[in-house]
Amino acid sequence: MTVSYTDLASRPLLTQPIYEAGRPIEVVAREFGLNPSDVIKLASNENPLGPSPLGLAAAHKALESLHLYPDSGCTFLRERLGKMWNLPPNQFVVGNGSNEVMLLLAQAFLRPGDEVIFGSQAFVVYKLATTLFGATPVEVPMPGYRHNLKAMRQAVTDRTRILFLASPNNPTGGVDEPSEIVALAESLPDHVIFCLDEAYAEFLDKTADLLPLLRSGRKVVITRTFSKVYGLAGLRIGYLVGSAEVCGLLNRVRQPFNVNLVALAAAQAALDDTEFLKRTLKVNAEGLVQLATGFQKLGFEYIDGRANFLAVKVPGADAVFNRLQRQGIIIRPLRGYGMTDWLRVTVGTPAQNTRLLTALAG
Numbered sequence: 439m440t441v442s443y444t445d446l447a448s449r450p451l452l453t454q455p456i457y458e459a460g461r462p463i464e465v466v467a468r469e470f471g472l473n474p475s476d477v478i479k480l481a482s483n484e485n486p487l488g489p490s491p492l493g494l495a496a497a498h499k500a501l502e503s504l505h506l507y508p509d510s511g512c513t514f515l516r517e518r519l520g521k522m523w524n525l526p527p528n529q530f531v532v533g534n535g536s537n538e539v540m541l542l543l544a545q546a547f548l549r550p551g552d553e554v555i556f557g558s559q560a561f562v563v564y565k566l567a568t569t570l571f572g573a574t575p576v577e578v579p580m581p582g583y584r585h586n587l588k589a590m591r592q593a594v595t596d597r598t599r600i601l602f603l604a605s606p607n608n609p610t611g612g613v614d615e616p617s618e619i620v621a622l623a624e625s626l627p628d629h630v631i632f633c634l635d636e637a638y639a640e641f642l643d644k645t646a647d648l649l650p651l652l653r654s655g656r657k658v659v660i661t662r663t664f665s666k667v668y669g670l671a672g673l674r675i676g677y678l679v680g681s682a683e684v685c686g687l688l689n690r691v692r693q694p695f696n697v698n699l700v701a702l703a704a705a706q707a708a709l710d711d712t713e714f715l716k717r718t719l720k721v722n723a724e725g726l727v728q729l730a731t732g733f734q735k736l737g738f739e740y741i742d743g744r745a746n747f748l749a750v751k752v753p754g755a756d757a758v759f760n761r762l763q764r765q766g767i768i769i770r771p772l773r774g775y776g777m778t779d780w781l782r783v784t785v786g787t788p789a790q791n792t793r794l795l796t797a798l799a800g
């Protein structure tokens with residue numbers, strides 16, 4: 439053979455970074471000869487309380503209809519979201535995780551030569567989505583692992599198409615001041631789409647209110663997920679809020695049945711699960727304090743955060759990651775984000791947090 443698949447592949451694909459997911463419990467258990475029920479995963483910012491009970495019950499019920507295609511238009515969920523956001527249903531696009539809606543955005547708007555702005559330690563999917571469509575990532579340095587919104591604004595050129603910002607940011611956990619986020623969105627020229635990634639927004643007391651800008655016709659979109667506070671990461675469902683025009687364009691890119699029937703039913707029910715939401719927020723707030731106090735006692739630097747995880751600096755982080763895996767604790771090394779010696783740990787139950795801190799001390 440003289441022509442390989444690699445020769446034939448689209449050029450951007452060859453430099454495409456690879457997403458490194460948190461390692462699954464069963465895989466780690468098999469690798470280290472552990473009982474899966476003894477392994478805890480604090481690696482992917484999942485909900486340690488499990489799925490929303492209302493979501494789970496709806497998922498069980500939906501299983502009886504597995505012979506049917508899902509509602510391609512996600513009608514009821516978009517109507518429910520419309521009530522929640524006080525917007526018409528045609529201003530939502532539901533995706534296979536918020537990850538997918540970000541990819542739809544990239545697919546719809548990015549071409550080679552376009553530029554996409556995000557922080558140097560921003561969620562890696564922004565870079566993946568950018569390079570996949572041949573656009574150029576513009577990574578703005580994050581001093582002290584915090585966004586520099588001013589520098590992000592200054593990075594805008596005529597070629598900028600999208601600016602991604604997550605608050606709280608993953609993997610650092612840092613939160614930007616809501617008023618500064620609004621000011622940034624307001625300051626952008628008309629050819630730039632501002633994508634505010636609110637995967638962890640439910641954990642905050644106060645979020646940036648971009649709806650006035652959205653209503654006034656500014657190019658802002660917001661993404662949310664059911665993977666975190668609602669505990670439905672395994673079902674893969676998230677959504678984008680934007681103008682009817684942008685949603686219409688994304689619907690042309692979207693596969694007809696991109697969101698499965700079980701996910702749709704569970705997500706809709708989970709939105710009403712206020713008791714679970716409250717419990718999740720309480721356990722998380724207490725867990726953040728428990729972990730932060732533990733890190734202080736161990737003398738580890740950490741980034742103050744409000745989401746359901748913390749980034750912590752631990753000497754020999756890679757070796758610690760491996761040692762903890764052998765002990766049945768899965769966390770996330772951040773070397774891939776250029777944060778050597780940093781680990782990201784998800785807030786667990788009180789018992790899981792204690793187990794993690796004890797293992798880190800050893």
Ligand SMILES: Cc1ncc(COP(=O)(O)O)c(C=O)c1O
Nearest residue numbers: 535536537561608637663665676
């Ligand atoms: C900042 C941020 N955005 C988006 C996502 C994607 O979430 P999902 O695709 O599960 O909705 C994540 C997942 O970890 C995240 O941390």
